[in-house]
Amino acid sequence: MKLELVIxxxxxxxxxNEVELIESKAQRDELAGRVGVLEKVKGLLLFPNMEFATxxxxxxFYEVPVKTIQKIYxxxxxxxxxxxxxxxxxxxxxxxxxxxxxxxxxVTREKGHILIEFDGMxxxxxxSTIGLYPKRAILRIGMLLRDSEVAxxxxxxxxxxxxxxxxxxxxxxxxxxLELQMELARALMNGDVQAVALVNAKIIEYKNRHIAKVEAKxxxxxxxxxxxxxxxxxxxxxxxxxxxxxxxEGIDGLSAxxxxxxxxVHGVLGHKSRGEVYRPIxxxxxxxxxxxxxxxAKWSGVTFTNTYITTKGRMEIAEFYKKVQAQEMSA
Numbered sequence: 001m002k003l004e005l006v007i008x009x010x011x012x013x014x015x016x017n018e019v020e021l022i023e024s025k026a027q028r029d030e031l032a033g034r035v036g037v038l039e040k041v042k043g044l045l046l047f048p049n050m051e052f053a054t055x056x057x058x059x060x061f062y063e064v065p066v067k068t069i070q071k072i073y074x075x076x077x078x079x080x081x082x083x084x085x086x087x088x089x090x091x092x093x094x095x096x097x098x099x100x101x102x103x104x105x106x107v108t109r110e111k112g113h114i115l116i117e118f119d120g121m122x123x124x125x126x127x128s129t130i131g132l133y134p135k136r137a138i139l140r141i142g143m144l145l146r147d148s149e150v151a152x153x154x155x156x157x158x159x160x161x162x163x164x165x166x167x168x169x170x171x172x173x174x175x176x177x178l179e180l181q182m183e184l185a186r187a188l189m190n191g192d193v194q195a196v197a198l199v200n201a202k203i204i205e206y207k208n209r210h211i212a213k214v215e216a217k218x219x220x221x222x223x224x225x226x227x228x229x230x231x232x233x234x235x236x237x238x239x240x241x242x243x244x245x246x247x248x249e250g251i252d253g254l255s256a257x258x259x260x261x262x263x264x265v266h267g268v269l270g271h272k273s274r275g276e277v278y279r280p281i282x283x284x285x286x287x288x289x290x291x292x293x294x295x296x297a298k299w300s301g302v303t304f305t306n307t308y309i310t311t312k313g314r315m316e317i318a319e320f321y322k323k324v325q326a327q328e329m330s331a
Contacts, residue, residue: 025079028143032083035135037157042150044138047097048104048118052086052132057123058141062148067253072144073131083137090114090125093132241291241308250314251321263317266324278307289313 038044044061046053055073059066073080094114097105105118113124133141143158145151184203187195248259260278263269268289269278280290290313294305309317 028079028140031143031158032136032140034158035139037154038135038139038142040157041153044135045119045121045123046135047093047116049100050096050132052134053138054123054125054130054132056125058133058138061138062142062145062150064145064148068145068147069141071250072141076140076144079140080133080137083140084134085137086132087129088132089129090127093125093130240311241293242311242314243306243308247309247314247317251318259317262321262324266320268317268320277305287313287316289317 038061042061044053045057053061055066055069059069062069073085091114094107094109094116097116098107105116108115108117113126116123116125139154142148142151142154183195184199187199244256244259248254248256251259254262260269264271264278267282268280268284270281277292278290279285279292280287288310291308291310292305293308294303296303
C-alpha cells in the first residue's frame with residue numbers, strides 16, 4: 001500500500017520569494033527577528049550602547065536618499081513602531097551619549113546640529129526631535145525597499161535562511177511519512193488488524209494536521225488581503241484633502257508649482273485661475289481629483305478659497321505622473 005500526501009509545501013513551509021516579502025506583512029513579521037543578516041551584508045553603524053540608528057544612518061546603510069527612508073516610514077508606520085521605533089530630541093541623545101561611561105562616542109555641539117563621532121565614523125543630528133530605529137525596524141525597511149542593491153542583498157540572505165529552514169522541515173516531513181509507510185507495511189505483513197487500524201488513524205491525523213496548516217495559512221493571507229482592501233477603500237473614500245505641496249513632495253520631490261504646471265501642460269488643470277483656484281478641464285472634470293474649499297485663516301480670520309487635491313486624486317495623480325514619465329522616456 002502506497003501512502004501519498006499531496007501538500008502545497010510552499011504554503012505549509014512558508015517559503016517565500018522576494019515579491020512576497022515586499023508585499024506581505026505576515027512574511028515580514030516572520031523574518032523580522034533575523035537581524036543578524038544586516039551585519040552579514042554590510043557594516044551597520046549604530047549609536048554605541050543604544051542599538052539605534054537615525055534616518056540618515058539607515059539611508060547611508062541602504063545607499064538611498066534620506067527621503068526614501070522617510071517615505072517607507074510614513075507608509076508602514078504601524079509596522080515600524082511595533083518593531084520598537086521611538087523618538088528623542090537630538091539634545092537628549094547627545095547628553096545620553098556624553099554621560100554614558102560605556103560610550104565611546106565623541107559629542108560636539110555645533111551651530112544648527114550636533115556632530116557625533118564613533119568607531120571611526122561621524123554623523124550629524126539636529127537638536128530637535130529625531131526618529132530612532134532598532135535593528136528589527138532597520139531590517140524591515142530592507143524588506144520594503146525596492147530600489148536598493150543593499151536591500152536586495154538583505155532579502156537574498158533572508159530568503160537563503162528561509163530556504164534552508166524549509167528544506168530541513170521538508171526532510172523531517174519525508175522521514176515522518178516513510179516511518180508511517182513502514183509501520184503500515186509491517187502491520188499488513190503481520191496481519192495485525194488492530195495495528196493497521198492504529199496506523200491508519202495516525203495517517204489520518206497526519207494529513208489533517210497538514211490540512212489545518214494549509215487552511216491556517218490561507219486564512220491568514222485572506223484576512224490580510226481583506227484588511228488591506230478595507231484600508232485602501234477607506235483611504236480612497238476619505239474626505240481628507242491635501243495641498244499641492246503635500247502631494248508634490250511624494251512625487252519625486254516636486255515643488256507645488258512644478259506639480260501644478262505639469263497638470264496644466266498635460267491638460268488636467270486650466271491655465272487661468274481666480275486667486276488660488278485652479279479647475280480641472282476636459283475629461284478630468286468628473287474624476288474627483290480636486291476639491292475647491294473656502295476656509296478661514298486661524299489667526300487673521302481672513303477668508304480664502306483654494307483648490308486642494310483629494311485622497312483619490314493624490315493616488316491617481318501619482319500614477320498619472322509615473323505613466324507620463326514612462327511614456328516620455330520611451331519616446
